[in-house]
Amino acid sequence: MTITQQVITIGMCVLGTVLTRALPFLIFNGKRPAPRYVQYLGKVLPSAIFSMLVVYCLRNVTPLHYSYGLPELIAIGVTVAVHLWKRQMLLSIAGGTICYMLLVQLVFK
Numbered sequence: 001m002t003i004t005q006q007v008i009t010i011g012m013c014v015l016g017t018v019l020t021r022a023l024p025f026l027i028f029n030g031k032r033p034a035p036r037y038v039q040y041l042g043k044v045l046p047s048a049i050f051s052m053l054v055v056y057c058l059r060n061v062t063p064l065h066y067s068y069g070l071p072e073l074i075a076i077g078v079t080v081a082v083h084l085w086k087r088q089m090l091l092s093i094a095g096g097t098i099c100y101m102l103l104v105q106l107v108f109k
Contacts, residue, residue: 050089074100075097075100079092079099082095
């Protein structure tokens, strides 16, 4: 890609990101509240996405091979414990990920 094409591509990505982030605030401002369906999705989608993330992460666990899924179980336990303790999803995911990576790299080689 030429420099011009790179600048245009980056500009389009920036424009698309800004539009998708700002559009809901422009459409559903204080004068026009969000529809009940959108409010419902705002309540249920975080849990649904988190559940899909758990399923995706556990899809290749084989309890019959070495490590027997123990690093995954321990990391899930850490994730749940941190979430119950702090109630912050990002911190919970980071704690579980760090725990899993340490277990896989240092304990279950």
